[in-house]
Structure formats: structure tokens, C-alpha cells
Amino acid sequence: MHPCAPPDVVVWPQAVGQVQELAALCHRCRVPMVPFGTGTGLEGGVNAVQGGVCFDLSRMDAIAELSLEDFSVTVEPGVTRKALNKHLRGTGLWFPVGTVGMRAVIGLGMTALEGLGMRTLLRSCGL
The missing domain is CATH 3.30.43 (Uridine Diphospho-n-acetylenolpyruvylglucosamine Reductase; domain 2)
Structure with missing residues (x-):
């Protein structure tokens, strides 16, 4: 250690x-x-x-591009899961990955933990 x-x-x-x-x-x-x-x-x-x-990188928190057509979004490294889901509200889309909570940033925390979580597994399995 x-x-x-x-x-x-x-x-x-x-x-x-x-x-x-x-x-x-x-x-x-x-x-x-x-x-x-x-x-x-x-x-x-x-x-x-x-x-x-x-x-x-917390001040780099812009959501640069959202494509509803191909279900992709381009974010800066400081965008949190909470901010992304707020941005997606009303589109019918949401970011279900729930590894470490709503404060986790998409670009670092989620990537470091492989973007996994119970919500991801439940959602992808249709449960």
C-alpha cells in the first residue's frame, strides 16, 4: 500500500x-x-x-453535443451524472450508470470504475 x-x-x-x-x-x-x-x-x-x-477538472463541465439520433453525448471531464441526467430530462433518455452516486463525474469516476453498477445491469437486462 x-x-x-x-x-x-x-x-x-x-x-x-x-x-x-x-x-x-x-x-x-x-x-x-x-x-x-x-x-x-x-x-x-x-x-x-x-x-x-x-x-x-471540475470546472470543465460543459455538455458539448447531444445526438438523439445515435444516442451519443459528448461531455467535458467535469460533467457529473446528475448534470447529464438533468440535461437529458425531457428527451426520453437517461444515463443509468450508478457506480458511485450522482456526484461522480462521467469522464473520470465512471471511467475509472468501468462504468458499472446495478442500474446498468438491471437496465441492460430489461429488469
Whole structure:
């Protein structure tokens, strides 16, 4: 097990370009990067065991595109399950994945936990 360790620095990028610039700088300086969403923390992903820069992506919370035709949505990494379902309200669609709660971000928390949950299984099995 690794000891709990906070990052050395936290940044709050608000656009993809800012993330790219900061990531390039971290790469050049060989500084570890730690992504952060809303802090559900089931996997310990924000634990900066070697220090580094924490990228808090919570301010990147735009829902960029919704296609009802092909059932797809493009979101920034800070969009939460709650925000996405609020956006989908009235379309007949919803995002059923219920891994870690309504605060979890789609881009980090859900992906890290493979987007699974009882609601997903029940919904896909027609129960």
C-alpha cells in the first residue's frame, strides 16, 4: 500500500488548451500529473504518492453535443451524472450508470470504475 500523500500543486483548468499546455509542461519537467473530478475517491486515484500536479477538472463541465439520433453525448471531464441526467430530462433518455452516486463525474469516476453498477445491469437486462 502507498501512504496517502497530497499533490504539491493543484490547478483548475477550464479549457482543453489549458490542460494541453499544463500537461506538456509537466511532461517536459517530468512532474507527475494526478487527475481529479469530484472526489468520490473509491479507487484512491487522487493520491499523489510521488507528489506532482493535481488537475482538478471540475470546472470543465460543459455538455458539448447531444445526438438523439445515435444516442451519443459528448461531455467535458467535469460533467457529473446528475448534470447529464438533468440535461437529458425531457428527451426520453437517461444515463443509468450508478457506480458511485450522482456526484461522480462521467469522464473520470465512471471511467475509472468501468462504468458499472446495478442500474446498468438491471437496465441492460430489461429488469
